[in-house]
Amino acid sequence: MSEMIPTRDGFGNELVKLGKENDKIVVLSGDMEDATRAEYFRDAFPDRFYNLGIAEQDVVGTAAGLSSLGFIPFACSFAVFMTNRAYDMIRLDICYNNSNVKIVCSHAGVTVGEDGASAQCLEDLAIMRVLPNIQVICPADAIEAAKATRAMTGITGPVYMRTSRAPFPVITRESDPFEIGRAVVVRPGGDVTLIACGLMVYESLRAADILRKDGIEARVVNMHTIKPIDIEAIQTAARETGAIVTAEEHQVSGGLGSAVAEVAARFCPVPIEMIGVPDTFGESGTPQELLMKYHLRDTDIAAAAQKALQRKKA
């Protein structure tokens, strides 16, 4: 069994390391530094940390102002409050102004669990990726979240990353390469490709095990960057396997699945099945109960792969 760590922890720990290396990094929180793990930075660098209170719009605007003086602000809150409540500020202050601000938010997906639908962000990937200038990341595990945190600090311009409250199995290694916009094939296979982000990469690996029992070799692609999407990886998957399943802990519309389908429709049409939350809100429950209810498990992905394979043969 893999070690279980929330991706927010990977972010919080790496941000402290980066804070030591770069005194331009400042962190702004909407009173969510405990939940987002920005508190690690607060404790290490109290002079470069501001809790601006429960005021996400203000957090985003203030971050933009700081960035204009050469700071690299990280703006942190729950994904749902930041991306939904402060959307106009992200659009104008961050994206339209092309501000060098990194928005990193926890509590994405149904695995938020018991807090229920109001806190479970299921639309952030969709509404962030339609904004010009911003890059959108959903890491598969804590190690990848740390690498993404470092990578986004190294580029100039807006970045959004979602992290999880729930512990995710650690499935990548420290030595694995990470590059924003470059998908990773985490398991080879020639019959069908499972393209996933976040926790769904792990579920897809398990789905590939299930499929192997039926003699199906599934390729698993970790599409940690939703924008810019790795067009080449999608084209290669379509060409070499002829069928795709996308899987995300997000509304089935507008997120990873849509981004993959947009590429496939234009460049390499193949049957695509999509795993995601089907146009509904979440609810209270344990992460496992909710993953089961919303059909976000390995068995669901394997079943979708069978469907895609049938369409491929038809």
Next chain:
Amino acid sequence: MTTKCEDINVLKTKAVAYRKKVLQIIHAAGSGHPGGSLSAVEIFIALYHYKMAHRPDNPRWEDRDRCIVSKGHCSPVTYVTLADCGYFPESELLRFRKFGSPLQGHVHIRVPGVEFNTGSLGHGLSVANGIALGAKMLKKKIKTYCILGDGEIQEGSVWEAAMTAAHHKLDNLCAIVDYNKVQENGRTNDIKNLEPLPAKWASFGWQVVEVDGHDFHDLLCALDQFDTVSDKPYVILAHTVKGKGVSFMEGKSQWHGKAPKEDQLKAALAELDGIKTN
């Protein structure tokens, strides 16, 4: 070059010229927002020709004072001011709102001298806070000014920012409310009452001063008083008249966002030419 002018008569002459230019460029564009530009003319002149440290020959001078134009629809007066300061040639003004021009419909950083893209209301004060906070962290003497509309402060985000500025004692921040009493669809205090406005800002922890926003003596004194404030942000509530200087526009919400036609422009310019500056 740092601009500084203390001769009030010179500033008054500028105000007339600015109003004419504002109307001319909106007329040439065929659209734009005259009302809230005409009300803010003296505010812009007081900032850019008297108070702010800035260098039109070096727009990105790192120690310049910053002005965030939160009411981004008053792009006409913003651009007229910046052109007059020498940030770009006056001839560019006639390309306002035209395809391919940097002079976008709402205030835009492609125009030299502009600090931040605005246009959606209720954004600027948080951005100004960020600059003020950053200036303190860098131990720089930069002052940050933020020009807000009165209708704009119906946006809740303004009050989030107002709390932040006071909490962090941003005494290097000066907000100026262009209190022209009129918004797009009527009188501000009929639509959503702002009063008691001075008490609101004061209760949020700001040092408040009220001035006649068309009186240079008042405005310059208020701006100088900003330098003496400590441990608090400072707000100037500038009582102004929407459409100031053109009788058929004054106080009329219909002139919030409409271009004057040829005959209306002619009448407005004639009226402005009749104004005595002494």
